[in-house]
Amino acid sequence: MNKVKIGLMGMGTVGTGVYRLIEGHQDDLVKQTGMEIGIGRILVQNREKKRTIDIDQDLLTEDPYTVLQDPDVDVIVEVMGGVDQTREYVLAALEQGKHVVTANKDLMAVHGGELLETAAKHGCDLFYEASVAGGIPILRALVEGFSSDRITKMMGIVNGTSNYMLTKMSQEDESYESALKEAQDLGYAEANPISDVGGLDAARKMSILSTLGFHVGMNLDEVECKGMEDVTLNDIKYAQDLGYVIKLIGIAKQDDERIEVSVEPAMIKDSHPLASVNGVFNAVYVYGEAVGETMFYGPGAGELPTANAIVSDLVTVVKNMKLGVSGRGMVAPYREKKLKTDDEIFAKYFLRLVVDDQSGVLAQITKRLAAYEVSIEQVIQKPHELEHKAELIIVTHQSSKSSIHKVLKEFDGLEHIDTIKSYYRVETNE
Amino acid sequence: MNKVKIGLMGMGTVGTGVYRLIEGHQDDLVKQTGMEIGIGRILVQNREKKRTIDIDQDLLTEDPYTVLQDPDVDVIVEVMGGVDQTREYVLAALEQGKHVVTANKDLMAVHGGELLETAAKHGCDLFYEASVAGGIPILRALVEGFSSDRITKMMGIVNGTSNYMLTKMSQEDESYESALKEAQDLGYAEANPISDVGGLDAARKMSILSTLGFHVGMNLDEVECKGMEDVTLNDIKYAQDLGYVIKLIGIAKQDDERIEVSVEPAMIKDSHPLASVNGVFNAVYVYGEAVGETMFYGPGAGELPTANAIVSDLVTVVKNMKLGVSGRGMVAPYREKKLKTDDEIFAKYFLRLVVDDQSGVLAQITKRLAAYEVSIEQVIQKPHELEHKAELIIVTHQSSKSSIHKVLKEFDGLEHIDTIKSYYRVETNE
Numbered sequence: 055m056n057k058v059k060i061g062l063m064g065m066g067t068v069g070t071g072v073y074r075l076i077e078g079h080q081d082d083l084v085k086q087t088g089m090e091i092g093i094g095r096i097l098v099q100n101r102e103k104k105r106t107i108d109i110d111q112d113l114l115t116e117d118p119y120t121v122l123q124d125p126d127v128d129v130i131v132e133v134m135g136g137v138d139q140t141r142e143y144v145l146a147a148l149e150q151g152k153h154v155v156t157a158n159k160d161l162m163a164v165h166g167g168e169l170l171e172t173a174a175k176h177g178c179d180l181f182y183e184a185s186v187a188g189g190i191p192i193l194r195a196l197v198e199g200f201s202s203d204r205i206t207k208m209m210g211i212v213n214g215t216s217n218y219m220l221t222k223m224s225q226e227d228e229s230y231e232s233a234l235k236e237a238q239d240l241g242y243a244e245a246n247p248i249s250d251v252g253g254l255d256a257a258r259k260m261s262i263l264s265t266l267g268f269h270v271g272m273n274l275d276e277v278e279c280k281g282m283e284d285v286t287l288n289d290i291k292y293a294q295d296l297g298y299v300i301k302l303i304g305i306a307k308q309d310d311e312r313i314e315v316s317v318e319p320a321m322i323k324d325s326h327p328l329a330s331v332n333g334v335f336n337a338v339y340v341y342g343e344a345v346g347e348t349m350f351y352g353p354g355a356g357e358l359p360t361a362n363a364i365v366s367d368l369v370t371v372v373k374n375m376k377l378g379v380s381g382r383g384m385v386a387p388y389r390e391k392k393l394k395t396d397d398e399i400f401a402k403y404f405l406r407l408v409v410d411d412q413s414g415v416l417a418q419i420t421k422r423l424a425a426y427e428v429s430i431e432q433v434i435q436k437p438h439e440l441e442h443k444a445e446l447i448i449v450t451h452q453s454s455k456s457s458i459h460k461v462l463k464e465f466d467g468l469e470h471i472d473t474i475k476s477y478y479r480v481e482t483n484e
Numbered sequence: 485m486n487k488v489k490i491g492l493m494g495m496g497t498v499g500t501g502v503y504r505l506i507e508g509h510q511d512d513l514v515k516q517t518g519m520e521i522g523i524g525r526i527l528v529q530n531r532e533k534k535r536t537i538d539i540d541q542d543l544l545t546e547d548p549y550t551v552l553q554d555p556d557v558d559v560i561v562e563v564m565g566g567v568d569q570t571r572e573y574v575l576a577a578l579e580q581g582k583h584v585v586t587a588n589k590d591l592m593a594v595h596g597g598e599l600l601e602t603a604a605k606h607g608c609d610l611f612y613e614a615s616v617a618g619g620i621p622i623l624r625a626l627v628e629g630f631s632s633d634r635i636t637k638m639m640g641i642v643n644g645t646s647n648y649m650l651t652k653m654s655q656e657d658e659s660y661e662s663a664l665k666e667a668q669d670l671g672y673a674e675a676n677p678i679s680d681v682g683g684l685d686a687a688r689k690m691s692i693l694s695t696l697g698f699h700v701g702m703n704l705d706e707v708e709c710k711g712m713e714d715v716t717l718n719d720i721k722y723a724q725d726l727g728y729v730i731k732l733i734g735i736a737k738q739d740d741e742r743i744e745v746s747v748e749p750a751m752i753k754d755s756h757p758l759a760s761v762n763g764v765f766n767a768v769y770v771y772g773e774a775v776g777e778t779m780f781y782g783p784g785a786g787e788l789p790t791a792n793a794i795v796s797d798l799v800t801v802v803k804n805m806k807l808g809v810s811g812r813g814m815v816a817p818y819r820e821k822k823l824k825t826d827d828e829i830f831a832k833y834f835l836r837l838v839v840d841d842q843s844g845v846l847a848q849i850t851k852r853l854a855a856y857e858v859s860i861e862q863v864i865q866k867p868h869e870l871e872h873k874a875e876l877i878i879v880t881h882q883s884s885k886s887s888i889h890k891v892l893k894e895f896d897g898l899e900h901i902d903t904i905k906s907y908y909r910v911e912t913n914e
Binding site for chain 2 (some may be wrong): 194
């Protein structure tokens with residue numbers, strides 16, 4: 055065998071990019087793999103649709119099983135998206151001994167465990183580098199580059215849309231609504247942006263990263279998820295005054311083999327490597343016991359960045375086929391998963407309250423905080439636009455998440471506390 | 485076979501780190517490779533020396549061939565340093581079918597081609613991730629993550645010592661001498677710092693990066709090298725005023741298959757991802773036609789970061805042994821190497837001159853620049869401390885390196901030009 059045939063399932067933006075790269079870089083691919091890589095079949099929604107690139111019409115089909123059951127197709131590249139139906143197709147491909155490369159984070163976050171097991175059982179490769187942080191080869195870095203290390207922390211800016219919006223809000227004082235509209239106009243955000251701004255997209259990627267980084271089978275519903283819908287320009291400004299920036303961050307930590315994974319708008323020091331990751335760019339910060347601080351930065355989406363990740367996976371698939379070691383390189387999760395309770399999750403917190411501007415109020419508040427063992431690093435009191443009211447900004451020392459939640463619950467409706475404006479986790483390297 | 489024996493050649497800082505990681509992370513290594521990895525022999529300079537860790541004395545030897553010829557040793561980890569003698573040892577190891585992992589950039593920059601060929605001939609793996617940018621898995625990223633892309637530019641801050649010094653000079657107004665002394669006191673710089681500040685250390689790493697990124701066999705003497713010894717606080721301040729920072733940067737570019745590789749103190753925009761890489765940290769910025777901008781950031785040296793890179797390579801060696809594919813994964817350079825001439829190397833340039841403060845001087849200078857087709861983007865004239873003198877700062881548009889050199893040569897000694905204070909390449913993304 056010296057020719058490998060691809061079944062390309064999906065011919066949207068990313069599928070077009072994959073087609074372009076395979077056609078355009080054929081010489082390099084042959085040099086690197088010793089094999090010709092050709093497109094054998096393409097699944098499309100509509101064969102008659104006008105396309106931006108010239109494609110042999112005979113390759114196109116609207117029937118997935120024409121691709122999946124084509125005996126000449128060795129590798130399926132899945133870029134059609136979707137979860138349930140797509141899971142069926144990928145399982146069908148693997149069961150017929152076809153290798154799979156996918157960019158589908160939704161699929162991998164939900165069914166990754168099952169699909170990887172099926173792949174191993176049938177001696178197939180299943181790679182998904184493109185599913186997290188588009189063009190950044192972060193999965194390889196975790197699996198291979200840090201294979202001998204113990205990763206204790208990963209922080210990811212893994213959703214370009216929300217990062218674009220927060221960058222606009224921070225740097226150009228745009229409102230949430232205006233930043234969202236701009237992101238939609240530029241095609242970064244969907245008409246319904248909930249998956250981006252609500253954190254679900256990032257949660258899927260953090261679930262994949264934690265599975266690989268911590269060697270546990272992480273489930274999507276174990277990722278705590280808070281969106282950025284309530285982030286205000288005021289919060290951003292107060293954060294800046296204190297030397298912080300607000301980012302929608304996936305945080306995955308492991309202490310004493312106990313794990314926490316969340317996605318939330320959090321404050322990080324403006325000197326943190328992630329703080330200068332702006333616009334639609336993505337970055338994953340990885341802390342390993344041996345290696346210390348590292349960061350991987352690049353485009354999180356886009357036709358060619360994503361296609362590059364897919365075709366690089368394809369090169370590995372083809373090399374493995376040639377060496378006869380397909381499906382044998384994967385390491386299944388081997389650690390027992392112990393999730394932290396809210397009592398075991400510690401961070402600093404930023405609280406912003408509007409309170410009555412009268413003597414004794416600060417004492418009352420600090421007493422309540424002390425009662426829950428929340429100690430204070432910094433307090434700033436500012437005049438409020440309403441008469442007889444003051445704005446109170448509190449940054450706590452490391453406190454448990456459960457304590458903070460209890461405090462907030464007690465503050466809600468307490469005499470002299472007018473409003474809890476906002477609270478944020480403050481992620482430092484302490 | 486279910487046990488792999490390592491011959492560890494060298495027991496300095498990095499050797500000690502490798503020992504610690506292999507002993508401390510044994511469980512993970514077994515889980516990931518299915519093999520036990522043990523240290524079989526250790527080459528030391530002095531068996532009697534007191535060590536910071538407890539080692540079985542029987543493992544220690546002062547004779548390299550006791551390690552190299554031990555039939556039980558499967559993999560040599562070379563962390564002893566040196567070039568000529570070490571080349572002999574590594575060749576001897578490969579010729580006996582032993583795989584090699586090395587952290588030795590000097591060796592790989594000078595003899596990499598020969599050693600990799602020998603490895604392939606004997607079916608051995610030879611990996612060297614630790615040789616460039618310590619803990620950052622950048623070689624894997626180039627070889628695997630971007631295998632389907634065409635890399636057109638790599639910029640590296642790949643020498644921690646010089647970056648530490650430039651950071652101190654930029655952020656704390658320290659002089660070159662004081663920053664150097666501090667780097668020496670902290671153990672970052674050798675008593676003789678020439679390899680760090682002169683750019684040779686960075687040149688070795690750029691030679692390795694260009695070989696892998698551009699698929700050509702790059703020789704060390706093809707890397708143009710200019711040190712940071714002449715960088716002054718004044719230059720740094722002028723750069724900051726213009727929105728630039730000065731970094732000792734390795735620049736490798738490919739246009740129309742023609743290549744240039746250099747190391748020099750250059751100016752980059754303060755918004756460039758590399759601009760915020762401070763202290764002893766390293767980073768490699770990679771631009772690929774498909775992927776666009778990416779950056780890989782982390783520790784460039786140190787016991788455990790470097791050891792982590794070595795042991796991760798070791799994991800790959802062991803996996804390959806188990807799969808029976810040792811020495812079969814490498815792709816030798818397959819492109820013809822065409823180096824750019826100085827006429828083909830284009831950049832913006834920053835020139836700082838002291839000139840006579842009288843009418844007609846600026847006209848005379850701009851006329852000379854025009855004669856060599858160097859056009860001006862920006863001119864700033866400032867008063868100089870000497871009477872009747874002015875300081876002239878010129879930022880050019882993209883100009884060829886040869887034109888700039890001709891201009892500088894003509895300026896040197898020209899009437900009304902008192903001194904050429906400095907000149908820097910200004911690297912933008914144009």
